[in-house]
Amino acid sequence: MSTSATPRERLLDAAGELFYRDGVNIGVDALCKAAGVSKKSMYQLFRSKDELIAESLASRGPAYQTLLQPGAEDDRSPRERILTVFERQDELVASGNYLGCPYVGTAVELKNPEHPGSVVARHFKQQLTDFFHRELVKAGAEDPSTVAIQLTMIFDGASARAVVRAQPLGGIGAATASALMNAAGVHAGEFALS
Amino acid sequence: MSTSATPRERLLDAAGELFYRDGVNIGVDALCKAAGVSKKSMYQLFRSKDELIAESLASRGPAYQTLLQPGAEDDRSPRERILTVFERQDELVASGNYLGCPYVGTAVELKNPEHPGSVVARHFKQQLTDFFHRELVKAGAEDPSTVAIQLTMIFDGASARAVVRAQPLGGIGAATASALMNAAGVHAGEFALS
DNA sequence: GAAAACGGAAACCGATCGGTTTACTGTGTG
DNA sequence: CACACAGTAAACCGATCGGTTTCCGTTTTC
Numbered sequence: 001m002s003t004s005a006t007p008r009e010r011l012l013d014a015a016g017e018l019f020y021r022d023g024v025n026i027g028v029d030a031l032c033k034a035a036g037v038s039k040k041s042m043y044q045l046f047r048s049k050d051e052l053i054a055e056s057l058a059s060r061g062p063a064y065q066t067l068l069q070p071g072a073e074d075d076r077s078p079r080e081r082i083l084t085v086f087e088r089q090d091e092l093v094a095s096g097n098y099l100g101c102p103y104v105g106t107a108v109e110l111k112n113p114e115h116p117g118s119v120v121a122r123h124f125k126q127q128l129t130d131f132f133h134r135e136l137v138k139a140g141a142e143d144p145s146t147v148a149i150q151l152t153m154i155f156d157g158a159s160a161r162a163v164v165r166a167q168p169l170g171g172i173g174a175a176t177a178s179a180l181m182n183a184a185g186v187h188a189g190e191f192a193l194s
Numbered sequence: 195m196s197t198s199a200t201p202r203e204r205l206l207d208a209a210g211e212l213f214y215r216d217g218v219n220i221g222v223d224a225l226c227k228a229a230g231v232s233k234k235s236m237y238q239l240f241r242s243k244d245e246l247i248a249e250s251l252a253s254r255g256p257a258y259q260t261l262l263q264p265g266a267e268d269d270r271s272p273r274e275r276i277l278t279v280f281e282r283q284d285e286l287v288a289s290g291n292y293l294g295c296p297y298v299g300t301a302v303e304l305k306n307p308e309h310p311g312s313v314v315a316r317h318f319k320q321q322l323t324d325f326f327h328r329e330l331v332k333a334g335a336e337d338p339s340t341v342a343i344q345l346t347m348i349f350d351g352a353s354a355r356a357v358v359r360a361q362p363l364g365g366i367g368a369a370t371a372s373a374l375m376n377a378a379g380v381h382a383g384e385f386a387l388s
Numbered sequence: 389g390a391a392a393a394c395g396g397a398a399a400c401c402g403a404t405c406g407g408t409t410t411a412c413t414g415t416g417t418g
Numbered sequence: 419c420a421c422a423c424a425g426t427a428a429a430c431c432g433a434t435c436g437g438t439t440t441c442c443g444t445t446t447t448c
Binding site for chain 2: 021022023025099100101104105107108111118121122125146150152154155156157158159160163164165166172173175176179182183184
């Protein structure tokens with residue numbers, strides 16, 4: 001399984017998994033061993049462990065985004081597309097071994113907002129907010145900027161709940177997002193100017 | 195300042211601060227040095243570092259609760275009492291050096307829901323939800339159990355936002371809680387049966 | 389086929405990890 | 419006075435930390 005990809009890919013994959021599962025304090029030795037890569041190679045591919053943290057987070061961004069957000073070919077209503085994010089989060093939690101949003105979790109562990117990993121986390125969260133914002137504009141929401149932020153907060157709040165409770169969410173995220181969108185004038189099946 | 199309290203109190207104080215500021219991976223040596231307590235004393239006061247993590251979290255619970263929740267003497271409406279929590283969170287973030295809810299943060303770092311520290315975190319979060327629930331019942335909310343959970347999620351979502359953005363929240367938590375309570379039939383100045 | 393680059397295994401560095409132990413200094417208490 | 423107790427300082431333990439270096443085999447490149 002491992003020797004097929006390049007050392008860089010193997011490292012990014014192993015780092016993404018182990019930093020998430022064990023936290024950013026896992027040792028470089030364990031990381032390299034899991035990736036089947038020597039420390040020498042690692043340190044000539046990445047300047048430091050901190051850079052590897054940031055790069056592994058960034059490299060998993062697109063896949064994580066695809067996992068949560070419906071694609072452009074999904075032509076359901078903006079409201080349903082937004083709720084899809086929360087339903088997929090629900091499934092992710094229910095599938096077990098969910099340890100919270102990797103980006104928020106890493107930012108929490110790093111403590112330092114200027115750490116390159118924290119910068120990546122900030123960027124990813126903004127992308128999620130941007131997705132919500134696009135859909136809310138399509139739905140003709142009154143204040144899409146505020147509601148997009150609120151939906152992101154609900155997403156992270158549901159994530160926090162899943163972590164501290166270590167139990168399935170039971171649809172509470174989608175229910176909350178739904179209630180909030182109702183309050184913001186985004187109703188079922190509604191499109192702007194239609 | 196430090197030698198006045200007992201070694202146990204000094205340790206719990208230093209642990210509460212350093213585990214929050216630097217994460218639970220801070221070393222026992224640094225902890226004892228900050229507390230002015232020898233490692234020998236520490237290890238005969240606490241079975242292990244893990245136990246110290248849990249005990250320090252638990253010992254700060256009441257103060258943190260008092261910091262966020264209005265006291266019983268505050269006779270404003272349940273809705274206003276609930277919003278007070280989010281306003282105080284806002285102030286906490288604005289005052290700087292906010293690194294997220296200590297309980298959620300520790301649970302995230304520990305990764306293990308059976309860790310004694312995670313158990314304390316779960317208990318504290320339940321207490322916050324219980325506070326919301328009591329106020330919602332007083333206000334005659336339709337589904338107080340669900341809304342109490344949703345408010346807790348908004349609290350933790352706002353906390354996550356503060357961490358990843360490293361900026362003031364600007365009242366977004368209270369605004370979201372407000373919108374959600376409106377949707378749940380909890381309006382300004384409203385008391386049940388009055 | 390020679391040379392250069394790639395990359396893994398492992399030793400090595402000083403520092404720190406969680407935890408134990410020894411030695412010593414107070415501070416009462418009989 | 420003697421004794422026990424509480425507590426600090428510091429050495430000590432094996433393991434691991436992030437990071438560097440040496441060695442050597444394999445692959446690519448001309």
